[in-house]
Amino acid sequence: SMGSAPFLVEANADYTLMMRMFHGRSLKLSSPKFGSVSGSSFGHSGARGRGRGRVNHLCSRGLLCLVENNKRIRALGNDSGMSEEPEKTLQGTIEKSKQVLALQKELLQQIAERKKLINSINSEIGLEAEGNGISDEHSNESLLSTVENQNGGTVSSNYVRSNEKEIPDVSVLGIDRGFDKAEEDDKSLAEKASATQYLDELLNSNRYETIAPDTIAPDTVPIEIPSGTGPINHVIEILEGMSESSLSEVANKTDNVESEGEKPPPLAGDNVMNVILAAVECAPWSKAGGLGDVAGSLPKALARRGHRVMVVAPRYSNYAEAQEIGVRKQYKVDGQDMEVTYYHAFIDGVDFVFLDSPNFRNLQNNVYGGNRMDILKRMVLFCKAAAEVPWHVPCGGVCYGDGNLAFIANDWHTALLPVYLKAYYRDNGLMKFTRSVFVIHNIAHQGRGPLDEFRYTDLPEHYIDLFKFYDPVGGEHMNIFAAGIKAADRIVTVSHGYAWEIKTSEGGWGLHGIMNENDWKLRGIVNGIDTKDWNPKFDVHLTSNGYTNYSIETLQSGKRQCKAALQRELGLPVREDVPLLGFIGRLDHQKGIDLIAEAIPWLMGQDVQLAMLGTGRPDLEDMVKELMAQHGDKIKGWVGFSVKMAHRITAGADILLMPSRFEPCGLNQLYAMNYGTIPVVHAVGGLRDTVTPFNPFEESGLGWTFDSAETNKLINSLGNCLMTFRQFKHSWEGLQRRGMMQDLSWDKAAEQYEEVLVAAKYQW
Numbered sequence: 001s002m003g004s005a006p007f008l009v010e011a012n013a014d015y016t017l018m019m020r021m022f023h024g025r026s027l028k029l030s031s032p033k034f035g036s037v038s039g040s041s042f043g044h045s046g047a048r049g050r051g052r053g054r055v056n057h058l059c060s061r062g063l064l065c066l067v068e069n070n071k072r073i074r075a076l077g078n079d080s081g082m083s084e085e086p087e088k089t090l091q092g093t094i095e096k097s098k099q100v101l102a103l104q105k106e107l108l109q110q111i112a113e114r115k116k117l118i119n120s121i122n123s124e125i126g127l128e129a130e131g132n133g134i135s136d137e138h139s140n141e142s143l144l145s146t147v148e149n150q151n152g153g154t155v156s157s158n159y160v161r162s163n164e165k166e167i168p169d170v171s172v173l174g175i176d177r178g179f180d181k182a183e184e185d186d187k188s189l190a191e192k193a194s195a196t197q198y199l200d201e202l203l204n205s206n207r208y209e210t211i212a213p214d215t216i217a218p219d220t221v222p223i224e225i226p227s228g229t230g231p232i233n234h235v236i237e238i239l240e241g242m243s244e245s246s247l248s249e250v251a252n253k254t255d256n257v258e259s260e261g262e263k264p265p266p267l268a269g270d271n272v273m274n275v276i277l278a279a280v281e282c283a284p285w286s287k288a289g290g291l292g293d294v295a296g297s298l299p300k301a302l303a304r305r306g307h308r309v310m311v312v313a314p315r316y317s318n319y320a321e322a323q324e325i326g327v328r329k330q331y332k333v334d335g336q337d338m339e340v341t342y343y344h345a346f347i348d349g350v351d352f353v354f355l356d357s358p359n360f361r362n363l364q365n366n367v368y369g370g371n372r373m374d375i376l377k378r379m380v381l382f383c384k385a386a387a388e389v390p391w392h393v394p395c396g397g398v399c400y401g402d403g404n405l406a407f408i409a410n411d412w413h414t415a416l417l418p419v420y421l422k423a424y425y426r427d428n429g430l431m432k433f434t435r436s437v438f439v440i441h442n443i444a445h446q447g448r449g450p451l452d453e454f455r456y457t458d459l460p461e462h463y464i465d466l467f468k469f470y471d472p473v474g475g476e477h478m479n480i481f482a483a484g485i486k487a488a489d490r491i492v493t494v495s496h497g498y499a500w501e502i503k504t505s506e507g508g509w510g511l512h513g514i515m516n517e518n519d520w521k522l523r524g525i526v527n528g529i530d531t532k533d534w535n536p537k538f539d540v541h542l543t544s545n546g547y548t549n550y551s552i553e554t555l556q557s558g559k560r561q562c563k564a565a566l567q568r569e570l571g572l573p574v575r576e577d578v579p580l581l582g583f584i585g586r587l588d589h590q591k592g593i594d595l596i597a598e599a600i601p602w603l604m605g606q607d608v609q610l611a612m613l614g615t616g617r618p619d620l621e622d623m624v625k626e627l628m629a630q631h632g633d634k635i636k637g638w639v640g641f642s643v644k645m646a647h648r649i650t651a652g653a654d655i656l657l658m659p660s661r662f663e664p665c666g667l668n669q670l671y672a673m674n675y676g677t678i679p680v681v682h683a684v685g686g687l688r689d690t691v692t693p694f695n696p697f698e699e700s701g702l703g704w705t706f707d708s709a710e711t712n713k714l715i716n717s718l719g720n721c722l723m724t725f726r727q728f729k730h731s732w733e734g735l736q737r738r739g740m741m742q743d744l745s746w747d748k749a750a751e752q753y754e755e756v757l758v759a760a761k762y763q764w
């Protein structure tokens with residue numbers, strides 16, 4: 001596979017030529033329209049320094065950025081200054097004009113969304129004061145409580161604590177939305193609090209920092225927030241102040257939602273549901289890979305839309321945040337009674353419920369540890385208990401109940417949940433309005449076993465048909481994943497590319513036939529990221545050891561500092577000019593780490609550094625250790641699991657390598673882009689969906705991709721990437737900025753999940 005070198009040289013020579021031609025060509029282009037823009041607003045000289053001072057000031061006010069940016073966008077058209085160095089700035093100008101246009105569009109949308117949000121904040125104030133944190137006091141006694149739930153309705157629950165299998169009576173009584181006088185007072189207090197919180201969120205949201213400092217027009221003046229009325233009114237005033245220009249259209253469209261005193265519906269409107277996501281990993285408490293991240297963050301985004309959302313996960317060790325609620329239940333596993341106790345925490349609008357049992361304990365760092373039977377028994381217990389959580393666990397005093405409820409199960413470990421919901425309950429006239437969505441994060445792990453292990457699932461005999469599966473690799477066997485797919489009401493997978501791939505014989509790992517049969521209920525939804533945890537501006541792992549927080553405004557200096565800190569921490573020579581490559585991932589065939597190993601002889605001939613972080617298959621761990629031993633001056637890393645190092649490599653590296661053979665979505669490339677780190681990826685699954693290839697002619701795209709998992713293809717792409725890093729700084733910075741300007745949050749995905757949940761709800 002190393003016979004690719006001549007090809008590479010050739011390809012790189014072509015690429016250099018192409019880049020040169022392109023940049024040369026740009027010299028001749030001239031456009032008075034764009035020339036004027038680059039002259040001042042986007043200039044790299046005086047205006048920049050002045051702009052930077054101001055942008056800090058402005059961005060400390062979040063919203064004002066909106067106003068300023070809007071002014072600036074309008075100012076662009078009037079500026080007639082001539083650029084001193086048109087050849088240098090022209091490309092940047094074209095590029096930035098595009099960005100500004102895109103940004104303006106996005107701002108308009110955001111304003112509309114924010115207006116809706118203000119209304120929904122008003123609508124949920126009562127709940128914050130009442131609904132939360134009362135589970136602890138009430139969990140030990142019989143309680144009759146009425147609280148307003150997030151669905152805007154009033155729920156009454158007569159819940160009796162019991163060790164027996166009593167089913168609590170939970171019913172929705174009404175949809176009273178009025179406030180009484182006492183609530184009104186609380187409301188104004190809570191309104192102030194949540195308005196402040198809202199402003200904070202605006203300030204903290206990196207969406208408002210997508211304008212680089214040098215795009216601040218020199219003539220803009222900070223606008224003061226008038227004092228006297230409540231913060232929410234200020235927000236509305238400011239937004240409305242902007243409606244004089246093209247913003248008015250959007251503003252008008254959203255005006256009809258608001259009228260003082262009336263409680264507007266949550267973002268999800270009539271679609272609000274009770275949602276329980278069940279997963280065997282949940283960050284930050286337990287995480288082996290991307291599933292943990294999704295379970296920790298998707299639910300928060302669903303809650304922001306107004307759904308009542310719970311996460312159920314095993315309790316692998318003591319979690320400081322979660323309190324015992326005093327409920328105990330017994331479930332049979334392999335004929336033995338297993339006791340489950342429940343712990344609860346309410347965080348960021350989500351109920352986190354942890355199931356405690358001796359089976360789960362001390363697996364904190366080894367979630368998938370043990371032999372196959374151990375794992376199977378754990379999963380059986382977890383799914384049996386998770387199915388009854390809506391009856392037994394009074395979150396904030398009120399059980400979720402089984403009406404208007406959907407479970408979200410994740411991967412084979414929870415694939416039994418949709419099956420139990422049918423076999424134990426629906427077949428017996430129970431949980432008739434409960435639905436299940438099964439999310440595929442990785443179809444390669446299916447919970448396969450000999451068919452006689454079916455008895456451990458403790459299901460009626462005829463259910464064996466769902467599990468019985470034959471393929472040439474496994475012969476006739478039990479396949480838990482297959483059963484989950486068939487039993488679930490809807491199926492989601494984590495990208496469009498992967499939704500297609502799992503229907504092919506190459507990507508379906510034997511299940512492509514079943515995937516095709518169930519295509520009607522399958523949908524691809526690309527993952528989002530937690531924009532608080534994985535944000536260079538707030539990243540808690542960048543506050544010590546010489547690292548620094550940074551944003552798009554401080555990208556170059558911030559990244560320089562993080563890179564130096566990473567080099568120092570890993571023991572690499574501290575050099576700014578050397579491209580620093582990163583790899584982070586489970587050491588598994590999936591992640592293509594062997595392709596990197598095969599590329600090492602070529603790579604070590606380059607002036608590069610490589611930081612590696614991974615754990616997994618022992619043989620691959622050994623391989624990584626050997627690489628580090630052989631090339632200690634250039635390759636450093638960590639065989640093990642370290643969230644801190646993952647964040648630091650993401651921030652300090654220039655380039656992230658992801659040569660995954662298959663990648664359902666991939667989160668590391670998303671994190672990388674949010675940190676101005678350029679991904680070089682195999683164009684497969686979610687990687688293809690999320691990393692559009694760099695196009696030097698249009699200065700577009702987000703990274704480098706190669707179209708098959710072969711070492712020479714990786715080398716070729718990486719070679720082009722390295723050359724751009726070294727010789728075309730301007731293009732490089734464009735790539736970084738475009739990556740950071742994306743909205744990678746969960747909000748869009750949550751809306752799509754909602755559509756799936758609603759589809760499941762109305763399906764019989």
Ligand SMILES: Nc1ncnc2c1ncn2[C@@H]1O[C@H](COP(=O)(O)OP(=O)(O)O[C@H]2O[C@H](CO)[C@@H](O)[C@H](O)[C@H]2O)[C@@H](O)[C@H]1O
Binds near residue numbers: 291527615642665
């Ligand atoms: N040694 C280590 N130390 C610290 N952190 C480490 C680490 N190794 C990995 N991680 C972290 O684990 C996560 C990995 O997530 P990915 O989505 O990239 O892959 P994974 O294959 O685990 O997830 C599966 O599920 C997710 C979620 O749907 C899909 O995106 C993906 O394609 C699919 O394979 C990242 O947060 C990463 O930082």
